[in-house]
Amino acid sequence: MAGLNIKKTEEKWQRRWKKSKIFDAEIAEQKGGKKKFFLTVPYPYTSGPLHIGHGRTNTIGDIIARFKRLQGYNVLFPMAFHVTGTPILAIADSIAKGDQKVVARYKGYISIYEDANKVDEIISSFSSAERVADFFAERISEDFERMGYSIDWRRKFNTTEPMYNKFIEWQFKKLYDKGVIKKGSYPITYSIEDNSPVGEDDIEEGDTNKVTIIEHTTIKFGVSDDTYLIAATLRPETVFGVTNLWIKPTAKYVKVAVGGEYGIVSREAALKLGYQREAVEGSEEIEGSYFVGKNVKEPIEGREIPVLSAGFVDPDVGTGVVYSVPAHAPYDYIALEDVRREEGIEIEPIKVIDIEGYEMPAKEICEKMGIANQEDARLEEATQIIYKDEFYRGVLNEQCGNFAGIKIAAIKDEVKDWLKGKNIADVFYETSRKAVTRGGGKVIVAVLQDQWFIDYTPKWWKDLGHELVEGMTFYPEKYKAYMHDIIDWLALRPCARKRGLGTRFPFEKEWIIESLSDSTIYMALYTIAHRLRQLPVDCLNEQFFDYVFLGIGSGADELAKEMNVEVDVLNGIKEEFEYWYPNDLRHTAPPHLSNHLVFFLMHHAAIFPPTRWPGAITLNELMIREGQKISKSKGNVIPLAKVSELYGVDMFRLYCAINADFASVINWREQDVDALKKRFNALVDVFENSTGVDVAELKEEEFTHTDRWLLSRFYRRLKESIELFEAFRIREAGINLVFNLLNDIRYYERRESPEKRRRIVRNVIEDWLLILSPIVPHICEEEWHKLHHSFISLQSLPELKEAFIDDRVEREEEYLVSLIADIKEILKIARIVPTKIYVYTADADTDNWKWEVFRAIKDLPERDKIKEAMKLRKDKSTVDFVKQLMKSNRDYFELNEREILEREKAYLTEEFGCEIGINEEHDPKRKKRFAIPLKPAIYVEG
């Protein structure tokens, strides 16, 4: 390693890059200016330190940014910080309250960056959310500098500062004008005890066993003129076949007032209903048994049906009242069988769904599965089977009036709407399973009445979204189709909350814009953020952004006057936006697809004209460590801040680039890291050993075959790598540039000598360093400076010396390698110590015909080859030859085998330690005839 201190080298270049401001992106001069490239990765959320997992996406982003610079683009790669939302606030609150767990965790985080004696002082400042955010934003930006990222830091901002608020307000006004900001009710999982919405993280086992919201339909069954038993169902279309109600006799029921009517539901359901509908009042409690034996009026035709008792009814699921459709519901069928046996009540099932393969579906499935009582757990399974079969294949029959003859899948919602329209049915939300919060509070579904949301359903919007996606590049490509699906699926999205940090909702100030909704088009702000800083924040009103981003309004002069700024300043801002936008590439991770990315795309589609739509999205999978997810609960987090010290930044970057393709998860394994480190060190050695060589020693006319071979490999690999880079196939490019080239060099060195290797590497090192510099910029910068007084980070790709790419030279070497392998194979199997090795080429005097035949049939399909060959030379040995030829699967490529062998005779002699005979007459075992073109016959004497 020649004493190169990697860590110091990295720091040195980071310092110099920063000092020389080489990554500050400026608008290129109009004439002869470079093409621009604007690349973004998601801004980090500043609730704590980042770890190596976050490092992958950002590193890939930087590699792309650097590659684009190398390609001659004027690159803008900015960064900002995300602060919006509840987590940072929650952390600050916990620390303020003295929550010891949180305090301990944050002390740990602080001590990653600070001396032990400062920790207490800093943690005490963390009772302010702003301090938390600022502290980590500052540290993260240092981390990023230490990762060698080529970021233009002048444009950084965070999402709670006034400038950003103004920008977000503008965005929401634009959306409001499009009519997609709406207020309405919205079901959500909710904790009664905590009196607040709960997400997956708040629910016990919420991450492993998800709780979703299920929409039930409630149906009213008349007890008297204004009082109803309210049954809940998932299958409202079966209401035509109802024969009775089920109720749990031992459960408590409550009469509640809903509107001007009274409904009877279980006590549990009454409570839930209170969170879902307006003006629900409970009154007296009634024992379930009170209703048993009474009759109620079925709502469609007004039939009188009995209320019966059933054990399977759970008062905490639905309304605690179930209507019975024994023809189609296994539970109902079995319960009714019990009733018949025990009480002698006969009730005929009413069949309402016709489905092939069943006469009476519920009855038949129970008999088939051998289910005989209500306690049988398989009833659930039977229900599922019937439900699915009937949903997809079943058709409503003549019992169902206008709905007869239509598939359930197609008619279900219509039936529901019809029932609602007749004031028979309503909606009741239930959780998909019984759940409690981590604190033990019961989780129910509440309906938020005045929730603001973004309505993504309008057709014009979805159409625009699809159009935008269609015009974009995705890598990996599969995500494009996926994105189309997501756009179709996207519906309503709540966009404001009552709690958290962020921008106040412009139309109702007690709401705060939720954190994903405020991170959709912020890339536009990067283009001008540093310039906006110079304006009073009050200037940043709707007219201002309209003018800068959309070019609309009453004109620059008037606007500038209103803002009290020079027109030039205003137009300078506009010009900068117009230069940089659109965002040419957004690089992020697949988990963002169905949330952030789709909003990013949809909001661009809605707000900006097509010329400002993003160009491409690339996504890399996440990083795991030793096969495990990286998480603080697993205790396997490596902070990004430690990368430099533990592994070296270039090493880390190389690992990120090489270890897995974008589409695969990277596994951070120490074993692999060590292995890569050896390779990396070998690479550095090769560089170090070559930069000192005097260029004057290199005379092209003196290049030998092996020199030319290595040069050919070199330039071929460089050329391939550039193409791979362009296609974002960074892993393959990196492997080519490091592993494969090192192997070529090693091979060369064995054939030649380390001294010659230095010379030849010196000949290509500049191009090599250039193309490798996006991945390992520090070491490349260091080596580059030994040869030039300029930053490699600012260089452009030179014209590749493609003339060195020489198929013939490489084929010749390949030929030699395969010959040596064949000889070794023979020596091994025959266990011979050779005294002399005879090699016979296929063009040796008598066998001249072989090349002719080879040439003649090279382009023919396999099956015609023998026939054609026989036309040329009628002899059985021709058949054998062609068969052999096909088996060996050689490309046709003409080489002068004799010449190669003569040239490499000394090498072969040295390799095998014995005399080599080329095309000599001596052939005691008659091997000569086995020679085929490009594969000589061999005879070993020992």
Next chain:
RNA sequence: GCGGGGGUAGCCGAGCAUGGACAAAGGCGCAGGACUUAAGAUCCUGUUCCGCAGGGAUACGAGGGUUCGAAUCCCUCCCCGCGCACCA
């Protein structure tokens, strides 16, 4: 349930889109050798089975199919991750 991705040698992991050169890249591990006083590092060789001549057999989750030919295409089955919204 909806959507999507996988299963490759002792291990990790390429390749499968465009079927043939795939006994299957690369790395790790293991074995042997060179170098070294030694260790480490580095380099070379080997690492399914059989074969005293460059060959053959079996193999890419399981089972079928298409094909002259399949890790690669089609079907069925088994098994394993992931996302599903108000959460950054």
